[in-house]
Amino acid sequence: xxxxxVYTHIQKIEDxxxxxxxxxxxxxxxxNWFYALVLLLLWRFPYIVADLSDTEVTPRRPTGxxxxxxxxxxxxxxxxxxxxSYNLLFGFSGVISxxxxxxxxxxxxxxxxxxxxxDGAYQIxxxxxxxxxxxxxxLFVRVPIRRLLIFLIGGIVLILLLMPxxxxxxxYQAVGLSVIGSIILSLISGTVTLRLRGVYFAMFxxxxxxxxxxxxxxxxxxxxxxxxxxxxxxxxxxxxxxxTQTFEGHRLMMYRITVxxxxxxxxxxxxxxxxxxxxxxxxxxxxxxxxxxxxYNTFYYKLITMIFAGVIASLSGVLFVLWGTAKRVDPSLLxxxxxVDPLLYTLIGGVGTITGPIIAALGLVLGExxxxxxxxxxxxxxxxxxxxxxxxxxxxxxxVVMLLPNxxxxxxxxxxxxxxxxxxxxxxxxxxxxxx
Amino acid sequence: MxxxxxxxxxxxxxxxxxxxxxxAVLLVVSLADFGLNTAGQTVFRGILLGMLVFLVASGxxxxxxxxxxxxxxxxxxxxxxxxxxxxxxDALDALSDEMRFLAAILSAVGTxxxxxxxxxxxxxxxxxxxxxxxxxxxxxxxxxFLDLVERVYGPDPKQPIDxxxxxxxxxxxxxxxxxxxxxxxxxxxxIMMVSVYILLNRTRIGIIIRAGVQDAEMVQALGINVRRVxxxxxxxxxxxxxxxxxxxxxxxxxxxxxGNQFLxxxxxxxxxxxxxxxxxxxxxxxxxxxxxxxxxxxxxTHFDAPVLAETSILLLMIAVLLIxxxxxxxxxxx
Numbered sequence: 001x002x003x004x005x006v007y008t009h010i011q012k013i014e015d016x017x018x019x020x021x022x023x024x025x026x027x028x029x030x031x032n033w034f035y036a037l038v039l040l041l042l043w044r045f046p047y048i049v050a051d052l053s054d055t056e057v058t059p060r061r062p063t064g065x066x067x068x069x070x071x072x073x074x075x076x077x078x079x080x081x082x083x084x085s086y087n088l089l090f091g092f093s094g095v096i097s098x099x100x101x102x103x104x105x106x107x108x109x110x111x112x113x114x115x116x117x118x119d120g121a122y123q124i125x126x127x128x129x130x131x132x133x134x135x136x137x138x139l140f141v142r143v144p145i146r147r148l149l150i151f152l153i154g155g156i157v158l159i160l161l162l163m164p165x166x167x168x169x170x171x172y173q174a175v176g177l178s179v180i181g182s183i184i185l186s187l188i189s190g191t192v193t194l195r196l197r198g199v200y201f202a203m204f205x206x207x208x209x210x211x212x213x214x215x216x217x218x219x220x221x222x223x224x225x226x227x228x229x230x231x232x233x234x235x236x237x238x239x240x241x242x243x244t245q246t247f248e249g250h251r252l253m254m255y256r257i258t259v260x261x262x263x264x265x266x267x268x269x270x271x272x273x274x275x276x277x278x279x280x281x282x283x284x285x286x287x288x289x290x291x292x293x294x295x296y297n298t299f300y301y302k303l304i305t306m307i308f309a310g311v312i313a314s315l316s317g318v319l320f321v322l323w324g325t326a327k328r329v330d331p332s333l334l335x336x337x338x339x340v341d342p343l344l345y346t347l348i349g350g351v352g353t354i355t356g357p358i359i360a361a362l363g364l365v366l367g368e369x370x371x372x373x374x375x376x377x378x379x380x381x382x383x384x385x386x387x388x389x390x391x392x393x394x395x396x397x398x399x400v401v402m403l404l405p406n407x408x409x410x411x412x413x414x415x416x417x418x419x420x421x422x423x424x425x426x427x428x429x430x431x432x433x434x435x436x
Numbered sequence: 437m438x439x440x441x442x443x444x445x446x447x448x449x450x451x452x453x454x455x456x457x458x459x460a461v462l463l464v465v466s467l468a469d470f471g472l473n474t475a476g477q478t479v480f481r482g483i484l485l486g487m488l489v490f491l492v493a494s495g496x497x498x499x500x501x502x503x504x505x506x507x508x509x510x511x512x513x514x515x516x517x518x519x520x521x522x523x524x525x526d527a528l529d530a531l532s533d534e535m536r537f538l539a540a541i542l543s544a545v546g547t548x549x550x551x552x553x554x555x556x557x558x559x560x561x562x563x564x565x566x567x568x569x570x571x572x573x574x575x576x577x578x579x580x581f582l583d584l585v586e587r588v589y590g591p592d593p594k595q596p597i598d599x600x601x602x603x604x605x606x607x608x609x610x611x612x613x614x615x616x617x618x619x620x621x622x623x624x625x626x627i628m629m630v631s632v633y634i635l636l637n638r639t640r641i642g643i644i645i646r647a648g649v650q651d652a653e654m655v656q657a658l659g660i661n662v663r664r665v666x667x668x669x670x671x672x673x674x675x676x677x678x679x680x681x682x683x684x685x686x687x688x689x690x691x692x693x694x695g696n697q698f699l700x701x702x703x704x705x706x707x708x709x710x711x712x713x714x715x716x717x718x719x720x721x722x723x724x725x726x727x728x729x730x731x732x733x734x735x736x737t738h739f740d741a742p743v744l745a746e747t748s749i750l751l752l753m754i755a756v757l758l759i760x761x762x763x764x765x766x767x768x769x770x
Binding site for chain 2: 094096098192195196199200202203204206207208210211214215218220221336340343344347387390391394397398401402405
């Protein structure tokens with residue numbers, strides 16, 4: 001109804017270029033009205049909460065419901081990003097990685113280690129090491145020589161741009177380096193692990209991630225990683241990006257940055273899946289042997305997907321650290337929790353759907369926070385929700401694995417498709433009847 | 437022995453050679469570096485660790501060999517075994533030490549065995565059509581169990597319990613006085629190693645299991661209820677892990693990290709030994725235990741950094757995967 005009204009209105013525009021533009025815009029909005037609505041809701045979320053709870057969006061002292069829910073929502077969005085990147089591997093390439101937390105934690109660790117430890121003297125050495133690693137990997141992966149040159153030159157230019165000649169790296173430069181770091185990390189782990197099939201891959205990634213967790217946690221490297229206490233980053237975060245700063249507006253600003261990051265990740269993943277590489281990925285998931293027979297180097301495409309997922313995970317990790325109240329990068333970021341959670345959300349939301357992990361992650365993270373203070377009473381005993389939440393999550397997980405293999409969104413999509421087919425069949429029958 | 441060597445496939449003969457050379461190198465390095473006494477203690481520690489890892493890894497390997505299920509919950513079974521056993525030991529303080537310890541072992545093995553049966557029959561069996569979900573399920577279950585154990589028994593590590601007087605003596609080995617309990621662990625591991633070997637090779641159920649590893653459908657077609665054997669093997673694997681768990685408690689106490697630690701070690705063992713190969717698992721657990729102990733000692737004396745040992749077993753795993761992706765004693769395909 002609305003669509004028809006809008007389009008007839010657009011048809012009345014005289015100027016052809018203007019009409020064209022209006023037409024495209026209307027298409028963009030009307031075809032994606034659901035996403036546009038969600039985005040609007042996310043953007044206005046602090047204000048909505050403020051209206052509902054009668055608190056300020058940017059109070060002078062950071063207390064009140066709106067402020068609290070801003071940070072909860074932001075963290076939920078980042079976990080959703082992590083789940084999406086996990087789903088990219090698990091749902092869209094059929095690669096079961098149990099070491100995704102490695103990338104999530106690596107983002108925070110590399111960024112802030114770089115900021116703290118960086119010294120101008122390392123510059124040349126870092127460059128040489130990077131070139132060496134790239135060359136070794138290129139020989140190993142057998143990348144075509146032209147592509148290799150582009151990578152090398154691009155990498156060197158990027159580093160020269162990023163690395164300053166004075167003493168300190170800025171936060172943004174460090175984030176850039178952490179992106180490069182996570183690319184190298186996923187390249188290395190990918191070249192070793194992607195040669196393995198199914199179970200071997202799963203085991204190897206688990207062992208690798210667990211090793212880094214142990215290394216980060218051990219007291220031996222206390223001077224570098226801070227062992228169990230982690231890196232203290234209070235002084236390293238730029239003031240404008242510190243969401244728990246008491247100055248007005250910083251939290252809201254940071255919330256908006258997080259929403260924008262989320263939208264970019266969502267669009268990038270959607271674009272990636274619709275690109276030729278993404279299509280080949282789907283082919284590999286469906287039947288790897290066949291994809292290889294057709295002539296695709298399946299290893300190469302899996303590696304690219306792994307790098308993509310790794311970069312997204314590490315960037316979400318950096319933002320997640322910024323939102324934390326403790327202002328620390330601690331080993332728990334590398335722990336199994338951040339592998340299990342995305343896996344759970346992906347499964348519950350729907351393996352191989354774009355929106356599934358988002359819905360599950362937002363729903364469950366927000367739900368947990370909302371219900372935290374409630375109490376369940378079974379018989380005469382009462383249990384606070386916060387204590388039994390993990391159990392509930394576990395039961396939900398088992399139920400979904402057993403009963404809904406496609407997850408919530410997957411099942412919904414299947415049901416919708418069935419409805420549509422049934423409707424088409426009915427229409428066909430009706431037209432046949434009419435002819436008869 | 438001659439017969440055994442003659443019947444080995446050439447690849448396995450090469451693997452034997454590699455293992456023997458590797459262990460010899462380890463021994464020589466540790467002798468040259470630490471001197472006789474420390475080297476002897478290190479090797480003893482390595483064998484002890486190897487036996488404990490074997491209890492977890494043999495279950496992992498058996499279950500994968502027969503059921504094609506990678507059981508990530510194996511570490512959690514060890515954890516549950518340790519905590520339940522510990523709790524039983526604490527609860528029964530009216531009895532004598534021997535009885536308490538026996539009760540702890542029985543309760544740990546029993547609880548985990550029943551748990552294993554429930555999991556296999558209730559959760560894993562409906563999923564044989566969707567193998568990926570089986571892996572995901574066991575992985576999720578491991579996380580859930582870890583959480584439950586933390587909730588029920590608290591996050592603090594448990595102190596080692598006193599082993600019964602029978603096993604609490606002292607003996608001297610390489611100029612160090614050690615508790616006899618350590619010998620008991622090694623004997624326990626050896627007994628389990630041999631008895632499972634006998635079960636697999638000398639009994640009717642064993643021949644069914646070995647046939648099932650080769651081709652489960654064919655065994656089914658011969659009129660044997662393979663599903664029941666599947667459950668049995670799952671229970672056996674889980675119970676072995678639980679036994680390992682309760683065996684550790686008097687030696688090191690119980691911590692929440694224990695499950696994952698041993699799971700990782702078991703994974704490395706299974707990858708090195710070859711999935712589904714029993715003898716491979718037995719040999720690889722000794723190799724991994726020795727490597728771990730020697731690396732620990734090396735990094736302690738040279739770098740003052742015991743965590744480096746953690747990386748050593750991973751490097752070993754990478755090396756084996758590069759040399760022979762199906763493991764040293766694994767089947768051809770993998």
